Amino acid sequence: xxxxxxxxxxxxxxxxxxxxxxxxxxxxxxxxxxxxxxxxxxxxxxxxxxxxxxxxxxxxxxxxxxxxxxxxxxxxxxxxxxxxxxxxxxxxxxxxxxxxxx
Amino acid sequence: xxxxxxxxxxxxxxxxxxxxxxxxxxxxxxxxxxxxxxxxxxxxxxxxxxxxxxxxxxxxxxxxxxxxxxxxxxxxxxxxxxxxxxxxxxxxxxxxxxxxxxxxxxxxxxxxxxxxxxxxxxxxxxxxxxxxxxxxxxxxxxxxxxxxxxxxxxxxxxxxxxxxxxxxxxxxxxxxxxxxxxxxxxxxxxxxxxxxxxxxxxxxxxxxxxxxxxxxxxxxxxxxxxxxxxxxxxxxxxxxxxxxxxxxxxxxxxxxxxxxxxxxxxxxxxxxxxxxxxxxxxxxxxxxxxxxxxxxxxxxxxxxxxxxxxxxxxxxxxxxxxxxxxxxxxxxxxxxxxxxxxxxxxxxxxxxxxxxxxxxxxxxxxxxxxxxxxxxxxxxxxxxxxxxxxxxxxxxxxxxxxxxxxxxxxxxxxxxxxxxxxxxxxxxxxxxxxxxxxxxxxxxxxxxxxxxxxxxxxxxxxxxxxxxxxxxxxxxxxxxxxxxxxxxxxxxxxxxxxxxxxxxxxxxxxxxxxxxxxxxxxxxxxxxxxxxxxxxxxxxxxxxxxxxxxxxxxxxxxxxxxxxxxxxxxxxxxxxxxxxxxxxxxxxxxxxxxxxxxxxxxxxxxxxxxxxxxxxxxxxxxxxxxxxxxxxxxxxxxxxxxxxxxxxxxxxxxxxxxxxxxxxxxxxxxxxxxxxxxxxxxxxxxxxxxxxxxxxxxxxxxxxxxxxxxx
Numbered sequence: 001x002x003x004x005x006x007x008x009x010x011x012x013x014x015x016x017x018x019x020x021x022x023x024x025x026x027x028x029x030x031x032x033x034x035x036x037x038x039x040x041x042x043x044x045x046x047x048x049x050x051x052x053x054x055x056x057x058x059x060x061x062x063x064x065x066x067x068x069x070x071x072x073x074x075x076x077x078x079x080x081x082x083x084x085x086x087x088x089x090x091x092x093x094x095x096x097x098x099x100x101x102x
Numbered sequence: 103x104x105x106x107x108x109x110x111x112x113x114x115x116x117x118x119x120x121x122x123x124x125x126x127x128x129x130x131x132x133x134x135x136x137x138x139x140x141x142x143x144x145x146x147x148x149x150x151x152x153x154x155x156x157x158x159x160x161x162x163x164x165x166x167x168x169x170x171x172x173x174x175x176x177x178x179x180x181x182x183x184x185x186x187x188x189x190x191x192x193x194x195x196x197x198x199x200x201x202x203x204x205x206x207x208x209x210x211x212x213x214x215x216x217x218x219x220x221x222x223x224x225x226x227x228x229x230x231x232x233x234x235x236x237x238x239x240x241x242x243x244x245x246x247x248x249x250x251x252x253x254x255x256x257x258x259x260x261x262x263x264x265x266x267x268x269x270x271x272x273x274x275x276x277x278x279x280x281x282x283x284x285x286x287x288x289x290x291x292x293x294x295x296x297x298x299x300x301x302x303x304x305x306x307x308x309x310x311x312x313x314x315x316x317x318x319x320x321x322x323x324x325x326x327x328x329x330x331x332x333x334x335x336x337x338x339x340x341x342x343x344x345x346x347x348x349x350x351x352x353x354x355x356x357x358x359x360x361x362x363x364x365x366x367x368x369x370x371x372x373x374x375x376x377x378x379x380x381x382x383x384x385x386x387x388x389x390x391x392x393x394x395x396x397x398x399x400x401x402x403x404x405x406x407x408x409x410x411x412x413x414x415x416x417x418x419x420x421x422x423x424x425x426x427x428x429x430x431x432x433x434x435x436x437x438x439x440x441x442x443x444x445x446x447x448x449x450x451x452x453x454x455x456x457x458x459x460x461x462x463x464x465x466x467x468x469x470x471x472x473x474x475x476x477x478x479x480x481x482x483x484x485x486x487x488x489x490x491x492x493x494x495x496x497x498x499x500x501x502x503x504x505x506x507x508x509x510x511x512x513x514x515x516x517x518x519x520x521x522x523x524x525x526x527x528x529x530x531x532x533x534x535x536x537x538x539x540x541x542x543x544x545x546x547x548x549x550x551x552x553x554x555x556x557x558x559x560x561x562x563x564x565x566x567x568x569x570x571x572x573x574x575x576x577x578x579x580x581x582x583x584x585x586x587x588x589x590x591x592x593x594x595x596x597x598x599x600x601x602x603x604x605x606x607x608x609x610x611x612x613x614x615x616x617x618x619x620x621x622x623x624x625x626x627x628x629x630x631x632x633x634x635x636x637x638x639x640x641x642x643x644x645x646x647x648x649x650x651x652x653x654x655x656x657x658x659x660x661x662x663x664x665x666x667x668x669x670x671x672x673x674x675x676x677x678x679x680x681x682x683x684x685x686x687x688x689x690x691x692x693x694x695x696x697x698x699x700x701x702x703x704x705x706x707x708x709x710x711x712x713x714x715x716x717x718x719x720x721x722x723x724x725x726x727x728x729x730x731x732x733x734x735x736x737x738x739x740x741x742x743x744x745x746x747x748x749x750x751x752x753x754x755x756x757x758x759x760x761x762x763x764x765x766x767x768x769x770x771x772x773x774x775x776x777x778x779x780x781x782x783x784x785x786x787x788x789x790x791x792x793x794x795x796x797x798x799x800x801x802x803x804x805x806x807x808x809x810x811x812x813x
Contacts (some may be wrong), residue, residue, distance in 0.1 A: 019798070023791055031791075094791055101788030 007048040015041035028085075028092045032078045039071045105155055106169035109185035112148045112195070113253035115141035116246040123243040131215065134239035138246045139206045145253060149199035156192045157639075163189050163646025168323060170259055179318050186259030186322055190647045193472060193640075194256040194397055197479045200616060201389040202249050204609035208487050209245065209381040211605030212494065213238050226284030228379075231501050241281065245385065248274035252390045256397065261310050261320040264398060268306075268362065271391045272299055278382040279375045291374035298371040302361015309354025313405075316347055326404040327649055336409035348408035349419040355402055356423055363395030363456045366430040370708055372453055376445040380490030383445060388452050389483035396459045396475050399423070403468050404649065410466060412652060413559060424464025428567040431457030433706075435574035439581070440691065440702035443510045444489045447582050451536060452482055454571055458552055461564055467555035469652055472644045473624050474548035481535035481545055481617035487610055488529035491602045492586060495522050499598035507593050512585040513683070514596060519587040521599045526587045528610040533583045535617040537576035538669040541632070544621030550665045551626065557661040569664050576672025577679075584680040592685035628657035 014037060021034025043064045050060020086092050119141030127133040156162055170184020213235035220233025229235055251270030258264040280292030314320055316338075317331055325331055332348065340350035359365065364372035375387045386392070399406060410417050416424065431454045438450035455478050462471035495518065496509040507514045519526040535545035549572060556565040591597040601607070624640035627633045638654065645652050679690050692699045701707070 023795055023798075095789055097790070098788030101786045 004048065004052045007044070011041045011044045011048070014038075014044065026093045026095060028082045028094050028097070029079070031094060032075060032082070035078075036071060036075065039067060039074075043067050105152060105167040105187055106185060108148050108152045108155075109167065109187045109257050110169065112145050112152070112257060113250050115144040116249035116253065120243050120246040120250065123239055123246065128239040128243065131234065131238045134242045135206075135210050135215065138242035139203075139210070141246055142202050142206050142249050145249065146199040146203045149195040152187065153192055153196050156187060156189070157643065161646065162192075162643070163648070163651075166323075168259055170321070181262055182260060182321060183263045184259040185257045187257070188647055189643045190397075190400060190472065191256050193476055193644055195253070197476045197616075198252055198256055198390055201385065201479055201483045201613070202252070204612050205381050205385040205389070205483065205487065206242075206245065206249075208384075208490070208606050208609040209241065209379075211603040212379065212381050212490055213241060215605070216603075224284065226282055228282050232498065237281070241278075241379065244274055244277050244281070245381070248278070248386060248391075252394065255394050259322055261313065261322070261402075264401070265306065265310060268358075268394060268398070269303065271386070271394060272296065272303065272362075275299075275375070275382075275386050275391055278386060279378040281378055281382065285377065287374075288377040291371075291377040295371040295375050298368050299361040302358045302368055305354050306358025306361075309351050309358065312347070312354065313351045316351070322401060326402070329649070332404060332408045335405070345418060346409060348405055349417055352402070352406040352408075352419040353422060356399060356406070356419070356426075359395035359399050359460065360426065361395075362398075363392045363460065364453045365395075365426055365457060365460055366433055366453075367708075369430065369434065369453050370705075370712060373446050373449040373705070376443070376449050380445065380486060380493065383449070384483045384486030384490065387449065388486050389479040392452060392456055393475055393479055396456060396463070396471065399460070399463050400468065400472055400475070403463065406463070407466055412466065412650065416465065416561075420464050420466065422464070424461050424561065424564055427457045427460030427462070427464050428564045428571075429457070430454065431461060431571040432567050432574070433457075435571045435578065437702055437705050438578045439574055440689070440695075440699055442512055442689075443508075444492060444512050444515075444582065444586060445486070445510060447512070447578060448482070448485050448489060451485075451575065451578065454575060455482065455536070458549065458568060458571070461568060462552045462555065465556055465559060465561045465564055467552055467559075468648060469641050469645050470548065470551035470555050473551055473640055477535065477544035477548040477617070477620050480613055480620055481532045481543075484528060484532035484610060484613035484617050485536060487606070487613065488525050488532060491522065491525040491606050491610065492518060492529070492599075494602050494606070495525070495599035496595055498600055499593075499595035502598045503594040505593060505595045507595050509595065512582060513687075513689070514593045515586045515591070515599075516589045516596055516683075516685075517587070517591040518596060518599055521596075522587075522601045524601060524607040524610065528607075528614040529587065530583060531614045532617050533579045534673075535621075537579045537673055538572060538665060539673070540666045540669060542618060544617055544619065546665070546669065547621035547624050550662065551624065551655075553665050554626075554655050554658065554661045558655045558658060565661065565664075569668055572665065573668035573672045576669045577676045580673045580676025581680050584677055585683060588677075589681060589683065592683070626657070627654055630657065633657075 018034045018037030018039075018041060021037060022031050025031050025034060046060050046064050046067070050057070050063075053060075082092055085097055089096070091097070116138075119137045122137050123134045127137055156167075159165070166186055166188035168184060168186050170182040172180045173183045174181040214229060214232055215234060215238065217232055217234045219236070220229055220231055222231070223229045223233050223236050225236045235241065248271055251267045251274060253267075255264050255267030255271065258267060276292050276296040279295050280288050282288050283292075310320065313325070316335060317325055319325060335348035335351070336346050338347045339345070340347045342350055345353070361368045372387055372392065376383050378387070406423070407417065407420060410420060434450045434453035434457060438447050438454065441447045441450060455474070459471045459474050459478070462468075462474065492515065493509050496515060499505075500507060500509055531543070535543035538546040538549040540546050553565060553568055553572070556562075556568060591599075622636055624638060625632055625636055626641070627638050641652075641654060683690065689699070695702070704710070
C-alpha cells in the first residue's frame, strides 16, 4: 500500500499550487479556480485520513461531500460577484478592484 | 343642639360669607350684602339660642361648656383649639352679635344701596354725590371676615386661638381704615393703626410664649381655674426683677391690650382710624375690636390678679393697669373736649371709656368692667352710627347747596333735631348713656359700678380721676349734642340735611333700646329704692366666672352722689357753654382756656412727638443707615467684592490651567490619534491579494513559532 506521507506530500503540493495561484494571478476567475484547487487538496486530505485512520466509519466521505457542496456554492457566488463587478467596471483584474480602502 | 355644637357653628357663617363674596358674588351688590347679612344673621340667631340656653343653667360659671380638638402637637403636649362657653363669652357673644347685626344692616343704607352708580365715582374714594359705593361688595366681604375674627376671639378656649382672632381683626381693621385708599390720609391712618397695634401685639405674643414656657398650656381652663398653676406663677420670680412670673405675663399681655384698646401711650392710632367708613368706626373702633383688648384682660383676669385677694393691696401689675387706665380715661376725655370733628370726639371718648374699663380691671372690679364693656359697646356703636347718619345727612345738604364745608365739623352743623328726628332721639339716648345720665341709661349703672368699686376698696386716686373724666365725658357729650342737633343751622348745608333711610335708622333704634335697657340687668341689690326690684342678674351671672365669686359692694352714698353730680353737672355745663354758638364763631372754650385749648386741640402734640421721636428716626435709620450704609455699602460692597474676586480667580485659572493643561491635553490626544491614522492607513490598500499575503505571512509566523518554540 502506498504510504500515507506520499498522499500528504501530494495534497500539500496541490494546496501550495492553489495558494500560489490565488496570490499571483491577476484575473479574478483564475483566483477562483486556484481556490478550487486548494479545496480539492483539503478534500483529498480528508479522504486519505479517513482511509488510513478509521475506514469503518463513513464520516470522512460525508465530510468530503459537504466540502464539495460548499465549494460548488462558493464558486457560484464568487462567479456571480465577479460577473457583477465586470458589468460595472469592465474588468476582472484583482488589482483594479480596490475600492474597499481608506 | 348641644351647646358646644352651637358654639362651634357660630363663627362659621361669616367666614363662609367672606369666601362666597370674594369668589363668586362680588359682581352683584344685592347678592353680596344678602350673603353677608344672612351669614351674620345666622351667627346672631345661634348666639341668641346659645344665650337663651346658657342663662338657664344653674352655676354656669363653674360648669362651662368646653369642647376642643388637638391641633399642633408640640413634643409632649399639643396646642389645642376649641370653644369655651362660660358667662363671659356668653355676654361677649350677646353684645357682639347684636352690634354686628345692627351695623351690617346699617352699612346697606350707609353705602347708598339702591342708588345708581355715579360714573364720576372712582374706586378707593367715597361716593361724591350720593351714588352707591363703588366697592360695595368688598366692604361686606371685609366686615364678614372681621365678624369671623371677633366671634373666634370671643369663643376661643385658649390664648393662641384668641390671638388668631385678634390678628384677623387687626388685618380687617387695617383693610377697612384704608377702605378709601384713594385718600392719602386714609393710607397713612391704616399704616399707623397697623404699626401701632403691632407694638402691642409683639409684647402680647411674648407674654403668650412666656406663659406657655411656664405652664406648657395655653388653655384658659387649665391655667385660670387651676389654683396650683396660678399659685406657682404668682410665687415664682420672673426673669425681670421685682415681678412674679404671673405679674410679668400679665404686664406683657396687658401691653397687647394697650395697643388694641388704644390706651395711652399707644392711643394715637384710634382717632386717625376714623378715616374709615363710619360703620367700620362703629363696629371695629368702638364696639368690638377695641373691646377685644378689654375682653382679653377680663378673660385673663385670674392670671393678671394672681397673688391678689379681694380687698387686699394691689399687685404691681394691677397698679400699672389701673394707673394707665385711669390716666387714659382722663387724658383722652380732655382731648375730646377740644375736637371739632364729630367722629374724632367719639374716638377720644372711646379711648377714655376703654380707659375706664382698664382701670376697673386694674382695681379688680371684674364684673363692673365687663358690665361697662357691654353697655359701652351698645351706646358707643349707637353714637357712631348716629354720627354716620348725621354726616350722611349733612353731605346730602352739601350736594344740594354746593356749599363747600367739612361735613364732619360740628361747628358746621346745628339744628339737626328737626331735620333728622330719629337720629336725634337715638343719638341723645346714646349720649346720655355715655354721660351716665342717672337711673335711666345703661351707662349710668355700669359707670357707677366702677366708681363705687373704686371708692369702696379705697382706691381714692383712681376714683377721683375717673370722676373727673366722667365730668368731662358729660361735658363733651353735651357739647357734641348741642353743637350738632340743637340751636339753629350754622350752614346752609346743615339746613338742607335730611333723615337717613330705614336701614340706617332701624339699627339706631335697636341699639338705643340696649343703650337704655341693658343697664337694668345690673342694678345693685343695695341701691336705694330701685335695688332688688329686678335681680342683679349680671353680677350673679358674670361673677360666676371667677373661681372666687366677687361679693356685692355695700351701698355708699358718696360715689353715687359724685357720679350723679358729675353727670348732670357736665351735661349742664356743656349745654350752657354751647347753646348760643353762632355761625363762624370760635369755640367758646378757646377763650376760657387760652393756650391750654391749643394743646388739647392738638392732642397734647402726641402725634408730633411720635413723629419726631419715632417715625422720623425710623425713617432715618431705614434710609440712611439700613439702605444707604448697610445695604448699599456693606452688603452690596461685600457681594460685589466676592463677585469680582470670583471673576479674577476664574480668569487666572482659565489662562493658567484650563487652556494650557486641560485643553492642551485634550487637543493632543485628538491630534496624535489623527496623525497616527494618517501614517498607518497605507496598509489598507484595498487589494485582496495583498491582505491575504500578509495574513499568510503572519499565520506562518505564528504556526512556525508554535512548531519550533512552543508545544
